[in-house]
Amino acid sequence: MSQEIVMPKLGLIMTEGTVLEWQAKEGETVKERQVVVVIESDKTAYELESTTAGILHIVAPEGTVAPVGQLIGQIAASPEEYAKISSAKS
Numbered sequence: 001m002s003q004e005i006v007m008p009k010l011g012l013i014m015t016e017g018t019v020l021e022w023q024a025k026e027g028e029t030v031k032e033r034q035v036v037v038v039i040e041s042d043k044t045a046y047e048l049e050s051t052t053a054g055i056l057h058i059v060a061p062e063g064t065v066a067p068v069g070q071l072i073g074q075i076a077a078s079p080e081e082y083a084k085i086s087s088a089k090s
Contacts, residue, residue: 002085003052005059005073007066010041017041019064019072024056027082030075037073050075055082 007017020040024030035047036056052075060072076082 001077002057002081003050003054003075003077004071005037005048005050005075007068007070007072008039008046008048009068010039010046011043014041014068016065016067019060019062019066020045021062022056022058022073023047026056026058027086028056030054030056036075052077055079057082057086 018040020038022037023035030036030050030053032053033049036050037048039046039048054075054077057074057076060066066072074085076085
């Protein structure tokens with residue numbers, strides 16, 4: 001089962017953030033606790049780590065401004081699951 005990466009709430013009044021930089025590429029295998037994306041709020045930049053190992057699928061490209069809680073990426077548990085989520089229409 002894939003693990004969702006959502007825009008985190010980095011502060012009490014934060015309502016949106018910017019996907020500043022993906023540290024891993026689309027389709028790359030990532031490790032648990034590996035930094036996968038840098039998020040920017042109006043006050044700080046934050047390195048978001050993977051909570052599981054798997055294959056990265058990027059939903060929101062760099063520069064995307066997304067509301068807190070919005071899906072920005074997924075980590076697939078297997079190549080078959082990656083193929084399924086990466087070919088799904090958003």
